[in-house]
Amino acid sequence: MGPAACQLPYLPATKKCLDCRRHTSADIQSQPGIVIGEAATSLRICSLGSGSSGNATFVAAERTRLLIDAGFSFTEITKRLESIGEHPERLDAVLVSHEHSDHVKGLPQIAKRLQCPIYITELTEQTLDWGKIEPRLETFQAGQTIDIGEIAIDSFTIPHDAVDPVAFRVRYGGLQAGVVTDLGYMTESVKHKIRGCDLLVLESNHDLDMLKVGPYPWFVKQRVMSRVGHLSNHAVSQFLATEFDLSCRWLVLAHLSESNNHPEVARLFADTALRNKGADGTSLVIAEQHRASEVFEL
Ligand SMILES: [Zn+2]
């Protein structure tokens, strides 16, 4: 497709065509007779932190702000949101992937202190202890699409040792982003759901060799490596080498184990696979446990 075919809105952050994602607004403007539409609205994503000690992802469209998982204390979530110029009071909803503490630690305090609804599956909700708090819950079923403000959120089942674990794909104005962590392997349905994502937050939990010689007891190692455990660097690189969608502009490796992985090892695996695949347009980023990532603007 040449620049002349690109008549759709361009992306304001990168000036790339919303249609083909390759041609810039300058290319299009230089073509006589081409009319550029309204500048597209943007979707902003930020990993507030990711790893075995806590996970939370901020997602925002023009007027809608979401938090996917609340695996840090309320104070910490507040601090990290403020570090990117946001505030918990401005959240429109919180979505929960599963009940493990590194995803729900801050949830009771959020339920107590914020008015926004918490979207959670019924089975996951039943595992949580709310104490005297009466949370404002909106239950959904895995596989359901949830509309919150301007954003559509597709939930889908992932293989993990929790009662009803899900991952999410968010959609807004033709843009898509996937937030996929805590899964033992890449199922066909997960691969299908993340196809076409402009940004993908994907677990790259452990290095198999580091895990095998690392400090975890054997039964925990078996759990991590199992089909309902976590994705290894190797599993990620296999996926990238075969079925990764080259239109993805940002790949954010997440949920790295602090004991059984190293950011540079995870990066090397993914980078090698991306380069072999010729994914020159994909930027690789490692989400950190102890601080928020940059704010990705699609
Ligand atoms: Zn986790």
Ligand SMILES: [Zn+2]
């Ligand atoms: Zn988990």
